[in-house]
Amino acid sequence: MKQIKLYLCLLFIFINVTLYSQEYGYKHYTTQDGLVQSQVRSLFQDSKGYIWVGTKGGVSRFDGTSFMNLIPADGLFNSQVLSIIEDYKGTIWFLTNHGISGYDGHEIKSYPAPVSKNSTFLGFYEQNHGVLILMSVNSENQIIFHQFSEGKYTLQSTLFPATNPAFPDVPFHFGVYDPATRIFWLASKPYGLFKITESKTEKLNFTIKVLRGLTLGKDHKLYIFANDSAFRIEQDSAHFLFTDKHLASALWLKDCVADKDGNVFFDDNYGRLLLFDKNKVTIDRFNFKDISTLLIDNENNLWIGTEFGLYRQLSRSFINYTPANSGIGDLIWNISEDKRNRMWFSSFIGGLQYLEDGNFIQAQGYQKLIQWKDPRFYMGGIIDHDKNILFPMSFIGGLRFDGSVFTKIFPDSIDPATLFFFEDPVNFDLYAGTSIGLYRFSAKHGLQNLNIQPGNGKSRNVVSIIKDKLNRLWFGGFNGITILQGEQKIHLPTKELQFDKGGNAMLPDTRKNLWIGNADGLYNYNYKKFSQIIHPGIHSMISSLALIGDSALLIGSASGLAILDLKAYYDEDKIILKVIDKIRGFEGIEVGQNAIFRDSKGLYWIATADRVVQFNPALYKSNSTPPATYINGISILNNKMEWIKANDSLKTGDSYRFSNDQKNLRFDFIGISTTAPEGVRYSYYLEGYDKGWSAEVTERYAVYTNLPPGEYKLLLKSCNADGIWTPEPTTLAFRIVPALYQRIWFWILLIMLLSGMLVFSGVVLSNRRKKAQHKKLNDEKRLAQLKLLSLKNQIDPHFTFNAINSIASAVLKENKELAYKYFVKLSRLMRSILNSSENLICSLSEELEFVKDYLDINKFRFKDKFDYIINVAPEVDLSLPIPKMAIQSFSENALKHGILHKDTGGMLTISIYSNAGNLKLVVEDNGIGREMAGTISETSTGKGLIILKGYFDYFNKYNQQKINWSIIDLYNEHGKASGTRVEVNIPSGFSYDEHEIKHTYVK
Secondary structure (H helix, E strand, O other): OOOOOEOOOHHHHOOOOOEEEEEEEEEEEOHHHOOOOOOEEEEEEOOOOOEEEEEOOEEEEEOOOOEEEEOHHHOOOOOOEEEEEEOOOOOEEEEEOOEEEEEOOOOEEEEEOOOOOOOEEEEEEEEEOOEEEEEEEOOOOOEEEEEEEOOEEEEEEEEOOOOOOOOOOOOEEEEEEEOOOOEEEEEEEOOEEEEEOOOOEEEEOOOOOOEEEEEEOOOOOEEEEEOOEEEEEEOOEEEEEEEOHHHHHOOOOOOEEEOOOOOEEEEOOOOOEEEEEOOEEEEEOOOOOOEEEEEEOOOOOEEEEEOOEEEEEEEEEEEEEOHHHHOOOOOEEEEEEOOOOOEEEEEOOOEEEEEEOOEEEEOOOOHHHOOOOOOOEOOOOEEOOOOOEEEEEOOOOEEEEOOOOEEEOOOOOOOOOEEEEEEOOOOOOEEEEEOOOEEEEEOOOEEEEOOOOHHHHOOOOOOEEEEOOOOOEEEEOOOOEEEEEOOEEEEOOOOOOOOOOOOOEEEEOOOOOEEEEEOOEEEEEOOOOEEEOOOOOOOOOEEEEEEEOOOEEEEEEOOEEEEEEHHHHHHOOOOOEEEEOHHHOOOOOOEEEEEEEEOOOOOEEEEEOOOEEEEOHHHOOOOOOOOEEEEEEEEEEOOOOOEEEOOHHHEEOOEEEEOOOOOOEEEEEEEEOOOOHHHOEEEEEEEOOOOOOOOOEOOOEEEEOOOOOEEEEEEEEEEOOOOOEOOOOEEEEEEEOOOHHHOHHHHHHHHHHHHHHHHHHHHHHHHHHHHHHHHHHHHHHHHHHHHHHHHHHHOOHHHHHHHHHHHHHHHHOOOHHHHHHHHHHHHHHHHHHHHOOOOOEEEHHHHHHHHHHHHHHHHHHOOOOEEEEEEEOOOOOOOOEEEOOOOHHHHHHHHHHOHHHOOOOEEEEEEEEEEOOEEEEEEEEOOOOHHHHHHOOOOOOOHHHHHHHHHHHHHHOOOOOOOEEEEEEEEOOOOOEEEEEEEEEEOOOOOOOOOOOOOOOOO
16 A cells, blocks of 8 residues: 655644635626526536536536536436536436436436435446446445446445444545546545545545545646645645645535646635635635535636536636725726835725735825815826836825825926826936826926927827837827927827827837827837728727737727737738637726736736726636537428428438438537637538638528538538637538439430320310310300399399389479489489499499489389488598499399388498408398298399309409308397398408409499
8 A cells, every 4th residue: 555645844734825815707607598507516527528517407518608408307317416427438427316317418318326315425437338336425424336337236335334323523525536547536534535446445544634625636636625734646645735724614615626737726615716826825706605516627717616507717817806896996097016016006086005915905194195185096107216106196296105105296286187197217307197288397497387288289188108219208198199309399290290190098119119099099100100900809999008028019998908919010010919808808897098007026907997907918828729619410491491400310320311302401510619618710611512611600500502412511610719720620421312303314214205295295285275265265255144134134124114104203293303303313323334334343432323323213213211321431442343233232132122011111221331451331221021021922033142143253263362241130129020231241452353453444
């Protein structure tokens, strides 16, 4: 047995690592993002790169942008997933409270575990191909090992003696499996540390008095948290890392992980995340509330599972200091560093603070120098040649801090607010840019107003000052720039310096060339010309500039941060700009004006509208891992314009086979990159169809329509947010099988058949033409018959003679005016019949005019035996076409068979209105009813209704919606017949012709 060598000395016992407070940025995922449930219990990354999230409500698979969920309804044994592993076949196994469930990508199979109700699972792992080992702790605190293979459990061994559950020092166990060495490490209080392999269980000489946690780092080393200290196990030797009060106060660590660089993350049992890095422990002040599990993925990203969802650390390069969590003031406008290397922060409204031992402390001593209650501190502070901090401010111009004492910078007050300081490195003259112009303070001349406003008054504010290699001073405002050469003022633009923009952020680089930022973008001046940097990442006002060594320019703007590669710009004439936004870790809102400060450690402090961000360029590394790229499947567009996923029946080996009508295809794919997954881009090429690779896209699918038959291969590649592409494309082959008519033999056969059927086709076509002509003649004959019947029915000799007799009677009685009136009506009636004899339709107004004349003549004949009312709704268009006689025929029937059989009081009501867009014609009488009319010996030919029905049938064959009519018998409250109502419904848009429906109405 190898001995654990503890390289510890007594000094370590008394070490308490210095704690620092900071707050990293995180992306938070909840059920609103698709997570199956918010209470995360386990995290795992499989061999394909997917992140699996076990919760109390099921398990989610995350590809960086979307979640796929599995719940008990899908076959999961239990909704609470405690642990997740992957076997050699790629099957994902889930450990739940009642057993295990395996998911092969298609279905879930579950197997209950043979453990007692009081047992708890410690974990599980794959010992051999297809052999799983489950570890549980029974009610007597023993560890039980069960082997699972081919769907069956076998009791393998029991570890540790049984103890009384009420024993005060209850054993406590942690276990972790190392798949690289196939070693299961077991830490147990009070039994010690065990190394378990397939062949033996070995106890190492390591005493555990207090056990907090155990983890296997991404650096493939074992970490154990015991005895209030942290150790790293290397080659069976324990190397002391640190002792920390948070370890001593925690009952246990819910989880702990180590990344590839040996940084150790753990929680303090109070919902706070701690990091051990370079011999110090830092506390992340981000409010996780309750941490349950941690994971370091293959790209070295930290994932945190909590009671309130899943978090992904955006970047360790950025540390946030927010007023809510750190104690820093609001509206920090200026950042600096004193002689004791303490960071100072001046707030526009909150005074001065400094950072010491992780705490923000309100500065004292400067208030007595200021007469006003609410002094304002501004941007543009500097460190002078004596390493004093100069703070710009209102009323007094500024304060000087030498590391101990505050003093006024100027002997006399400056009324305007000071916005920017610049010290001449040659003579140490101090220039103060203010809200109304420029001041200079020198030992020789004292305080002077230089009466300079940038751009000769284009800007009043002087917010940036630099000195170029020609010893010229540049004074920039938001809308203009003025240069001071000696005592000569040069207001831009000039003939030699054709630049009419502002210069609110200006900086010389190591080559002494000038960089100028303003509302229009970023510009470079090389003493020959001004050149604008054109890039989609620069699209808002540039507010701050800083150099990162001699190779990069840090750019702050209203939309975030960016880094310009200066080496590529100067040496290769290339613009390589890396945008650093929220998905890449920078969460600040709008970088402040000249608000970037580089401290003595090479860290950059950035003041934004809502926080201060510390940026460590040394930790900002490009992600060199290309995305894991997969084509997830193919979908086919069906006749309902729905995408239907292609099933396995269409697959042969690794390729698909589609029929010729399955030619509209969509390919779904994914590039898994857990670092800034929103920045993954794709390019694809369909071999056999495309001429080249597609443009870069962010969509995770490609659609091809109307693909001709043939052999195809889709090639797909993806790149991560840092532009690292997959070295080899992922491919998927498929074939679209030609239809019969697309094959050569089919065309040969078709030509033979066509040749043989040529004569036969001629005969068939001739017969069809004859049948069509015969049908046309029949239709024309039928139409002529209807017109003739209509004319005969309207020119009713009986009605005409009776009407003439009535008029003659009026003449004999010398009632000439009455006779003339009705003679005109009769003649108009006869003229209308004759003029419209060729028409089957008429306008609604023509039909109503005809009906009125007809009813008036009958009233005259029958001495006002009846009356009539015609109601036309206002919305009805009287020019609408209707079948001729559609109202007259039913009105005539109402008179003949209903009203005229009554002695007096007959009433005929005609109503015309719109019903749901349709035209409604209603003819109602108060006659004797159809039943009594049928008993009267008078016979009726019914020609009118027969003709009208013929009209309706003729027109209906050209319309999907038909004209329909109904006859309703009316009864009074005693059940006695009281009349008849006829309702005719003409659908909206009804067509009266088989062609374009064009009619002419005879007026």
